[in-house]
Amino acid sequence: MSTTPAREQLFDSAASYLRHLGGVLDGVGDDKYTQESHALPGSTIGKHVRHVLDHFSLLLAALEGADPQQTGPLGVVDYAHRERSPATESTVAGGRAAIERVIADMARVRALPLPPGGWICVCDTLPGGAEGRYESSVDRELWFCLHHMVHHNAIIAGLMHELGLDPPTEFAYAPSTIKHSS
Structure with a gap:
């Protein structure tokens, strides 16, 4: 396994935050999980859980097929083209099962011999509808998924x-906010 302490911390933090999300869902019934918000029309706890997991799943799927010997990108992550899972957003059990799948996928990817400096191609839709393609790193995208999750956790807390x-x-709250307020 070729990795760095920073990458290990990212994997540990992501798994911890995912487990915490699963634990928070224990106190939510299916009725509340799927109830639409009045403050954020169309928004539900389940949809935010699914959205967070979509991003992790796309990154992990791109990395699972990576060939560390290749000279190009280790994979392509296209955040704009996500397959939305109705099961993940419609029941707490579906959401928890999806969280466990992502944690298991993360453990498999973590064990791969991904080079510390390996890069990936990231695609997404820009404002105005144009498709953007960028070079990024495994660590940067793990950080993005974790940071993205923290913000959606705040929305879930509000819901x-x-x-x-x-x-x-x-x-x-983000880890930096918790650390700063201690």
């Missing part, structure tokens, strides 16, 4: 408050 649920305080 939980709207629905009369009480999420853990630290669930809605």
Whole structure:
């Protein structure tokens, strides 16, 4: 396994945050999981869980097929073309199962001999509809998925408050915010 301490920390943090999300869902019934927000029309806890997992899944799938010996990108991650899983967003059990799948996928990818300096191609839709393609690194995209998750956890916490649920305080904050406020 070719890795760096920073990458190990990213994998550890991502798995920890995913487990924490799964634990938070234990206090949410299917009715609240799928109830649309009045403050954010069309938004549900389940849709945000699915959205977060989509990003991790795309990155991990691109890396699972990586050939560390190739000279080009290790993989292509296209965040604009996600397959949305109705099962993940429609029941808490579906969301928890998807979280466990992503954690298992992450463990498999973590064990791959991905070179520390390996790069990947990232695609997404830009404002105005144009498709953008960029070079990025495995570590940068792991960080992005984790950071992206923290922001959606904050939205999920807000939705939980709207629905009369009480999420853990630290669930809605970035690690840097928690560290700074200690």
